[in-house]
Each structure stands twice: as C-alpha cells, then as structure tokens.
Amino acid sequence: MTKLPPERAEAGFNDYKPAYSTAQALAEANRCLYCVDAPCVQHCPTAIDIPEFIRKISTGNTEGAARTIFSANILGMSCARVCPVEVLCAGACVYNEMDAPPIEIGKLQRYATDAAFLADWQFFTAGPDTGKSVGILGGGPAALAAAHELRRFGHAVTIYDAGGILGGLNTTGVAPYKMRADRALDEVEWVLQIGGVEVVSGVEVGRDLSFAELQQRHQALVIAVGLGEDRMLDIPGKELAGIHGAVAFIREFKLGQVDLSHVRQAAVLGGGNTAIDAVRELVGLGVPEVTMVYRGSEAQMSGYVHEWKAAKVDGVRASWRSQPLAYHSANGADGKVGGVLCARLGDDRRPIAGSEVEVPAQLVLLAIGQSRLGAFAAALPGVQVEDGRIVVDAEGATGRPGVYAAGDCANGGKEVVNAAAEGKRAAQAIDRLLAAGGNQ
Amino acid sequence: MSTLIRPRLGASVVPDLTSNTGGIVTPNPFWLASAPPTNSGGQIMRAFDAGWGGAVWKTLGTPIQNVSSRFGAMNYKGTRAIGFNNIELITDRPIETNLREIYEVKKRYPKHGIIVSLMVETREEWQDLIKRAIDAGADGLELNFGCPHGMCERGMGSAVGQEPSLNERITSWAVEYSTVPVLVKLTPNVDEIGPHGLAAQAGGAHGVSLINTIKSIIGVDIERKVLEPRVGGMSTNGGYCGPAVKPIALHMIASLARDPQFKLPISGIGGVSNWRDAVEFILLGCSSVQVCTEVMLRGFRVVEDMTEGLTQYMRDNGYQNLDAMRGKAVPSYSEWGELDLNYETIAKIDPLKCIGCHNCVVACHDGAHQCIHPDPGGKTRVPVVDESECVGCNLCQIVCPVPDCITMVEVPNGLPPATWNQHVAEGAPLRAKKGVH
Numbered sequence: 078m079t080k081l082p083p084e085r086a087e088a089g090f091n092d093y094k095p096a097y098s099t100a101q102a103l104a105e106a107n108r109c110l111y112c113v114d115a116p117c118v119q120h121c122p123t124a125i126d127i128p129e130f131i132r133k134i135s136t137g138n139t140e141g142a143a144r145t146i147f148s149a150n151i152l153g154m155s156c157a158r159v160c161p162v163e164v165l166c167a168g169a170c171v172y173n174e175m176d177a178p179p180i181e182i183g184k185l186q187r188y189a190t191d192a193a194f195l196a197d198w199q200f201f202t203a204g205p206d207t208g209k210s211v212g213i214l215g216g217g218p219a220a221l222a223a224a225h226e227l228r229r230f231g232h233a234v235t236i237y238d239a240g241g242i243l244g245g246l247n248t249t250g251v252a253p254y255k256m257r258a259d260r261a262l263d264e265v266e267w268v269l270q271i272g273g274v275e276v277v278s279g280v281e282v283g284r285d286l287s288f289a290e291l292q293q294r295h296q297a298l299v300i301a302v303g304l305g306e307d308r309m310l311d312i313p314g315k316e317l318a319g320i321h322g323a324v325a326f327i328r329e330f331k332l333g334q335v336d337l338s339h340v341r342q343a344a345v346l347g348g349g350n351t352a353i354d355a356v357r358e359l360v361g362l363g364v365p366e367v368t369m370v371y372r373g374s375e376a377q378m379s380g381y382v383h384e385w386k387a388a389k390v391d392g393v394r395a396s397w398r399s400q401p402l403a404y405h406s407a408n409g410a411d412g413k414v415g416g417v418l419c420a421r422l423g424d425d426r427r428p429i430a431g432s433e434v435e436v437p438a439q440l441v442l443l444a445i446g447q448s449r450l451g452a453f454a455a456a457l458p459g460v461q462v463e464d465g466r467i468v469v470d471a472e473g474a475t476g477r478p479g480v481y482a483a484g485d486c487a488n489g490g491k492e493v494v495n496a497a498a499e500g501k502r503a504a505q506a507i508d509r510l511l512a513a514g515g516n517q
Numbered sequence: 518m519s520t521l522i523r524p525r526l527g528a529s530v531v532p533d534l535t536s537n538t539g540g541i542v543t544p545n546p547f548w549l550a551s552a553p554p555t556n557s558g559g560q561i562m563r564a565f566d567a568g569w570g571g572a573v574w575k576t577l578g579t580p581i582q583n584v585s586s587r588f589g590a591m592n593y594k595g596t597r598a599i600g601f602n603n604i605e606l607i608t609d610r611p612i613e614t615n616l617r618e619i620y621e622v623k624k625r626y627p628k629h630g631i632i633v634s635l636m637v638e639t640r641e642e643w644q645d646l647i648k649r650a651i652d653a654g655a656d657g658l659e660l661n662f663g664c665p666h667g668m669c670e671r672g673m674g675s676a677v678g679q680e681p682s683l684n685e686r687i688t689s690w691a692v693e694y695s696t697v698p699v700l701v702k703l704t705p706n707v708d709e710i711g712p713h714g715l716a717a718q719a720g721g722a723h724g725v726s727l728i729n730t731i732k733s734i735i736g737v738d739i740e741r742k743v744l745e746p747r748v749g750g751m752s753t754n755g756g757y758c759g760p761a762v763k764p765i766a767l768h769m770i771a772s773l774a775r776d777p778q779f780k781l782p783i784s785g786i787g788g789v790s791n792w793r794d795a796v797e798f799i800l801l802g803c804s805s806v807q808v809c810t811e812v813m814l815r816g817f818r819v820v821e822d823m824t825e826g827l828t829q830y831m832r833d834n835g836y837q838n839l840d841a842m843r844g845k846a847v848p849s850y851s852e853w854g855e856l857d858l859n860y861e862t863i864a865k866i867d868p869l870k871c872i873g874c875h876n877c878v879v880a881c882h883d884g885a886h887q888c889i890h891p892d893p894g895g896k897t898r899v900p901v902v903d904e905s906e907c908v909g910c911n912l913c914q915i916v917c918p919v920p921d922c923i924t925m926v927e928v929p930n931g932l933p934p935a936t937w938n939q940h941v942a943e944g945a946p947l948r949a950k951k952g953v954h
Contacts, residue, residue: 107595174872
C-alpha cells in the first residue's frame with residue numbers, strides 16, 4: 078500500500094465536527110426516538126438501520142452498533158465523516174418536525190466506527206471460493222464496496238487502479254477538516270482485510286490492458302473509474318502559472334505540500350461543493366483573502382447551503398453573477414496569474430456591458446466540473462454512454478451482459494455514500510448473475 | 518410537560534403553606550426524611566436556610582458501624598438514578614453529639630419542625646431516648662419501624678413494622694413516654710398496609726409516615742458477578758427509593774386514606790422529587806411530604822421550586838391552605854368492579870403536531886391492539902387510528918414524544934354507565950367489546 082509523506086499540508090486542519098467522547102455519544106444516543114420505518118433510514122442511500130445502531134450505542138453495545146453500520150455500508154467510517162447528513166439522514170430526522178435539533182447521526186456513526194477500527198473488530202469473512210472472478214476498474218469507494226461484497230460471496234476479485242493510491246476521492250479529494258488522507262487509507266486497509274482482493278496498480282484500461290483481455294480473465298466487470306480531470310476555461314491568459322483545477326490542487330495538498338507563500342488573494346471559480354471545499358481549504362491553508370466567483374446568484378449555487386454557511390463563517394467572499402473573461406498577469410510579463418477579469422451577468426445571463434471588474438488572485442482554482450470518463454466504455458458494444466455517463470439500470474448493469482458500472486462514472490458525481498450503495502448493489506447483482514450460471 | 522395556563526381562581530389570594538401533621542406544625546409541608554441529608558445539625562440548618570419546613574433527624578439509636586460502599590442506583594436511558602437504594606444503617610454518630618446538635622438547631626430555628634427518628638430495642642431504651650430527644654427540643658418523634666436492611670436482622674426496623682402487635686405495643690410505649698406527637702414510620706414490605714396503619718393508630722400514634730424503603734437488590738455488577746452496592750466481594754439487599762417507587766407509595770398512602778377506620782394524619786414519603794409529586798401526595802391525603810433521594814442527588818436547593826410550584830398550584834386551583842386540597846383525589850380511588858365499563862375513549866392523533874416517528878404504530882401493533890396503522894396512502898407519516906378497534910388503552914399516548922399530540926377523547930356511545938358489579942348483580946347492559954378480533 079502506498080505510504081503518504083509524513084509532512085502533508087492537510088495535517089494542519091482540525092476536524093470541523095470533532096469526535097464524540099463516550100459521555101457525549103451516550104447523551105446523544107439516548108435522545109434518539111428509535112423511530113419505526115425511520116425517515117433517516119429511508120434517506121440513507123445505503124439504508125443503514127440508524128435507530129438500531131444508535132440504540133446499541135446507548136446500551137454500551139458499541140461493537141453491535143458498528144456491526145449494524147458496516148453490514149449495510151462497509152465504508153461506514155468514511156461516510157460518518159463525509160456524508161452531508163444535513164440533507165440525508167439527519168435532515169430527515171423527525172426532531173426537525175418539532176423544531177428540535179436532529180440527532181447527530183454522523184457523529185454517532187463516527188463514534189461506533191472509529192471504535193471498531195481502534196479495536197480492530199472484524200465482522201466479515203470471505204465466502205467459500207466460487208471459482209468465479211470479477212474485475213473491478215477503479216479503486217475508489219464504489220470499487221471497494223463492490224470488492225468487499227463480492228468477496229463475501231466468495232468470488233475472486235481483482236482491482237485495476239490507474240492511479241498509485243487507493244480510496245479514490247476519499248483519499249485525494251475529501252476536505253481535510255472532514256477526513257484526512259491517512260484515515261481514508263486506514264479504511265482501504267480495513268476493507269481489504271477480508272482478503273482475496275488482488276490490487277493491480279498503475280494500470281489503465283485501454284492503454285495497458287484491453288477490455289477484451291479483461292473480459293477473458295473475469296466472468297464479470299465493474300467499471301468504477303470515477304471522474305476525470307478538472308474542466309478548465311478556454312479564455313485568454315489560460316497559460317499563466319497559478320491556474321489549477323480544484324480537484325488536482327486538493328489532491329496535491331492532501332498528499333503533500335503546496336507553497337502558498339506568495340498568495341495573498343485566491344479565486345475559486347464555481348458554485349458547487351468542490352468550489353466550497355476549495356475556498357474553505359484555502360482559508361485553512363492560510364490564504365488571507367479568498368473569493369468564490371460564480372456565474373449565478375447565491376440562491377442558485379449547487380453546493381449545499383450548510384457548507385456555504387460554514388464557508389461564510391470562515392470569512393470567504395463571493396462574487397456572484399460573475400463570468401470570467403480573462404486571466405491577467407499582475408505585472409506584465411512574469412508569466413504568473415494576478416487576477417481574473419470578470420463580467421457581471423444580467424438576468425438574461427448575458428454579460429452587462431461595462432461591468433467588468435478584476436478579482437485579484439495570485440492563485441486561481443477551477444471547480445466547474447470534471448470531465449467524464451465514460452467515453453472509453455462507449456467503444457464496447459452494448460454499453461451506452463450518455464453525456465459522458467455510463468448508462469446503467471437499477472442494479473448497475475450496463476447493456477452489455479456481465480459489465481456493470483457504479484459510482485461517479487455512472488451517476489455523474491455524487492456522494493461517497495451513493496458510490497458505496499451502487500458498488501454493493503452491483504456486486505449483489507453480479508452474484509445473482511454468476512450463481513445463475515450467467516456470462517460463462 | 519406542556520404548560521397549562523388556567524384562569525387563576527384566586528389571583529389575589531396568597532395560599533398558606535403551613536402544615537400540621539398530628540400536631541407537628543411546620544411553615545411548609547416539605548420535610549427532609551430521616552436519611553443521610555439529616556445526619557447532622559450543620560446539614561439541617563443549611564436545609565432550613567434553603568427553605569425546608571421540617572427535618573426528620575437521622576435515626577438515633579445505639580450507634581452502629583457502617584460499610585462502604587452504601588448506595589446503588591438504577592439508571593435508565595441516560596437518566597441517572599431513577600431508582601436508588603442504600604444499605605446504610607441508622608446514625609453512626611454518638612447520641613450525645615446528635616442531641617447537642619438538635620438542641621442548637623432548635624434554638625436557632627424555633628419555627629421549623631425537628632422530628633427525631635428513633636430506633637432502639639427495649640422498653641427502657643425507648644423511655645430513655647424519648648426523654649432525651651424531647652429534652653433536646655424535638656417537636657415530634659418518628660418511630661422507625663421501616664428500615665428493611667441490616668437493623669431488621671437485629672429485630673428492629675421493618676421487623677417491628679411487619680408485625681402489627683409489636684408495632685402497636687412499642688407505639689403505645691412511645692406515646693406513654695412522649696410529650697410531643699409521635700409518628701410511626703411504616704414499611705412497605707407487607708402485603709396490605711391497612712393492618713399496620715391501624716396498629717399504629719391502636720397504639721395511640723398521632724400520625725404515620727410512609728413509605729419507608731422497599732427491600733431490593735439494585736443491580737448486579739455483570740463484570741464482577743457481584744450484587745451492588747459492592748462491599749468487597751459481597752453485598753446485601755438494600756432499601757429502594759427514588760422516583761421509581763412513587764407509584765407504590767401513592768398506593769399505600771391512598772389505601773390508608775380511603776380506609777374509613779383509619780383516622781391518622783399522614784406524612785407522605787416515596788419518590789417525591791418535585792412540587793407535582795408533592796401535590797399528588799397531598800391530594801391523596803398527606804399533611805406533609807418527606808424527601809430524601811432528590812436532595813441526596815441534587816441538594817437542598819430543590820425546595821425552592823417545590824414551594825413555589827405548590828404555591829402556584831394552590832393559587833391556580835383556589836386552595837387557600839393545605840386542608841382545602843388534602844385528600845381531594847381520594848374519592849376517585851375505587852374498586853375495579855365499580856368502574857364504568859361503558860365509558861369509552863379512543864385515541865386521536867393531531868396531524869399538525871405529529872412528527873412521524875411511528876412509535877405509536879409499533880407500540881399498538883406489538884404491545885396493544887393493532888389498531889394504529891401507517892398512513893395507508895403512504896403520503897404522510899401521520900398514522901391513522903382504526904377507531905372501530907381502538908380500546909382506549911393509552912399506550913400510544915404514553916409512547917408519543919410530542920406533548921398533546923395524541924389525546925384520548927371520549928366517545929358518546931349513548932349507553933348508561935354500567936359497572937361490572939352492576940352487570941353481575943342486575944344484568945346492566947355493557948357495550949360491545951372492541952379489539953377482540
């Protein structure tokens with residue numbers, strides 16, 4: 078397994094939602110109403126039996142609580158930290174209906190799953206060898222969830238990971254005040270303890286290995302390659318130094334160091350959750366002035382309201398209805414970006430003449446989306462790709478028998494918990510297919 | 518608990534909280550029970566400063582040696598000590614020290630009530646100790662016939678309280694020697710309280726106080742496999758008290774209060790934790806209430822809310838003094854056979870208050886009569902009550918976390934009242950049974 082450098086820029090971040098002490102966890106667990114057909118469960122993509130695990134915490138059965146969580150979602154440790162519970166389980170808590178604070182489900186889940194990691198409780202063993210083999214393309218949350226579930230059924234699993242580090246965006250993309258990279262790798266290791274998962278790293282399908290070869294080796298395949306590179310803007314000045322894709326930049330400082338000593342002002346272009354992460358992270362990394370530049374209004378942001386509120390508390394500024402026109406160098410010809418020239422957009426979303434303003438920035442991050450990687454799959458007969466996404470049915474099956482897809486490459490970019498749910502669901506569908514003798 | 522706003526019947530009236538229990542007069546009905554909080558004069562003076570009306574001094578007797586540890590508690594869902602027990606005995610301080618402190622406290626707090634609890638064996642000992650307690654300034658005596666642990670093994674405490682003839686005999690000695698009112702503290706560790714209250718009455722007592730603690734094992738240390746509270750590798754049964762015992766106390770007090778032969782004033786004890794509890798005890802016939810556990814857990818300061826809450830309750834209900842409210846709920850205590858079988862209620866769920874937890878659904882399905890169901894249309898989380906099957910059992914209302922969301926409403930079924938006794942004797946017609954599918 079890849080080792081992270083000990084000195085990483087992300088290490089300086091504190092937990093935005095600190096871990097519960099036992100006393101805090103018990104007090105919160107005892108507040109849970111133990112609902113029936115609970116709305117929180119219905120709003121969890123992996124349908125964790127939340128009232129049950131919370132009840133177990135309240136009785137001191139922390140191991141049982143962890144078992145309940147991991148039985149539904151093997152990535153329950155990272156989901157406890159990174160899930161936007163405000164819009165999922167906790168957002169559905171019935172306490173909201175009486176204007177009382179909802180149960181802190183994420184923090185309780187973290188309490189139980191951290192305890193499991195600390196004590197190294199093992200809940201799962203690989204099933205008896207079926208003689209079948211499944212190849213998984215990608216090493217992120219969807220791939221890991223699928224691999225673990227397939228091993229429980231007894232199928233052999235090989236993960237083909239293009240990058241050198243497992244865990245996907247859990248390792249390289251999660252805001253460090255939610256989870257740091259080393260914790261994501263702890264989880265990878267913990268998941269793979271079930272045994273029997275072969276990891277082939279640095280292999281890109283289509284370049285190093287053909288799809289036909291893969292299909293010969295395995296009875297089924299799961300495509301879980303995630304999303305591609307950050308999209309960049311094709312505007313004047315794009316060649317200047319200091320302009321980066323947000324996902325790439327985040328990866329860089331999570332896995333190592335970044336030098337921001339020259340950056341007094343930074344601009345992040347975009348209005349989604351990656352943009353919000355990026356602005357908060359830049360503040361955390363010590364950039365004195367961080368501005369989010371977004372084409373729409375505050376109300377039109379696709380990022381979560383609760384995340385943006387936290388960014389505002391951090392002191393982030395925003396330039397709404399602003400369209401970048403060009404990057405400028407601060408002092409002529411040093412080749413470094415010094416600002417972003419923006420036009421204000423009218424109600425018709427067209428630039429208002431004469432409204433141009435300069436947002437000073439010695440660092441510009443673009444968080445306007447990532448390219449979609451599904452294109453390579455379009456070459457496969459039977460596999461449909463729409464808008465860069467691999468088209469799948471409710472079980473994750475593509476139109477090609479034995480080929481499934483899960484996670485961002487199929488859903489276009491959602492939460493870790495969605496990837497975990499889709500990976501597991503695809504694994505279950507593959508097991509049914511293989512058990513029925515399909516795709517021999 | 519929802520805030521009830523009632524018209525104040527006597528807004529200008531300042532209720533008088535003065536309490537008289539068999540001649541023991543205190544500024545309010547809140548007494549500290551004979552227990553660790555009344556172990557010393559220093560404690561009792563601080564309690565009086567905090568607002569307590571009286572204190573029953575920790576039982577005097579031949580000084581004993583106590584064990585460690587002494588207390589155990591039952592916790593539930595994060596609430597500490599809803600039940601409590603102890604294996605502590607009577608005072609372990611020299612009698613002379615206690616008597617000197619009684620004298621000092623009484624001198625400094627002449628208007629407060631000092632009731633001295635006593636427990637000795639022989640007639641001579643009773644005579645001697647009663648005289649010394651009264652000489653020290655006791656306003657009343659309480660005979661400890663209730664302690665269910667330790668002392669009963671030596672033929673005292675509940676060993677006396679469980680035997681009506683012994684109770685009557687020792688009571689009569691005490692009354693003979695005493696020049697101040699004598700209360701007999703009764704043990705709940707009996708099948709019916711009636712004969713024991715009547716024994717105290719026959720012995721000439723001026724009042725009774727009940728309940729003493731209930732024989733109990735508070736818990737087992739599941740790691741060490743030893744009872745709690747643990748004394749080395751062993752333990753023993755203790756006396757159970759705290760909020761969890763209130764229903765038992767209420768029953769025993771009401772049983773005496775409704776007994777036409779029983780005429781004595783009652784000082785109520787058993788899980789009184791706040792003014793609401795005190796109101797319940799007084800409505801069931803108590804002239805004063807005694808508190809221990811709540812003070813042990815939270816201190817003397819809890820009396821402020823007790824007196825304030827009781828005062829407001831009396832004002833809201835137009836009671837000028839305790840006599841006006843005492844026993845008001847006693848007539849409602851009846852035999853089952855006298856209950857109106859034709860009285861019918863059903864559950865109503867307020868859809869605007871319902872938060873959709875479905876706890877009523879599962880309680881009704883698994884624990885009652887399967888008549889509350891999820892919204893059949895699935896459009897809302899508000900359950901529906903099948904009124905044709907609802908037996909009006911209250912379980913849904915009990916589990917509902919939202920105040921006043923589920924109410925039990927009367928169904929005017931047009932039938933005249935009919936009790937089981939009337940039905941058996943006169944064939945009074947009963948309504949059709951529900952929930953018997």
